[in-house]
Amino acid sequence: MSTPPKPGKALSVKVDPQLYDDLATLMRTGMTLSDAVRQAAAIVASAYRNAWEDGRIPDGMSPQITHVMVRPYDGLRATGPTAGAPVTPAGGEPR
Template sequence: MTTPPAPPAVGKGASVKVDQQLYDDLATMMRTGMKLSDALRSAVAIVAGTYRAAWDTGRCPDGVRPTITRYFIDRYDTGQEPERGTVQTSVPTPYRERPTERPTPPGPGPTAGTTRQPTRRT
């Protein structure tokens, strides 16, 4: 197994070639008033925090890139929005699935009282 590449040293600059996808993504984030460096820090913090949560909770093995398939956005309430140009510094909390099966409500028929697997919405 090869050693993963190391990030730049603290205090050093990072360089990345901007392709059309990165340009579009940065333009989207910067519409909130963020500076380029803030947009990059915010995006990396959210994704890295999600990776750490996946590894810490055993959702996938350490060092394996998790596949992020869902996200949750807090409801927007007028007057409650963050100040323009500010950066999200907190990492989202992981969604926790129900740890146990839910019982099926009693009903007619031979399967009354049995348990079923929780329904997953996609």
């Protein structure tokens, strides 16, 4: 098992066509590339932590994320994931 880079260090990832499309979708909201990566990681990590803490999935196992809940648009621009809401990346499958 590898470890993530330490805070303050750069992240390097090869971009395949699916990641390109996913990032382009997130960036349509006006967020930066860094913000898109941070938000996507935060959403999926939150779903994983919740599954482990609730005991639905053994700790360290990848949960199968099957759906997402999104609040209806209320005229205000959302700035991040809704706390406590089940979330998943576009396409319905974790990447």
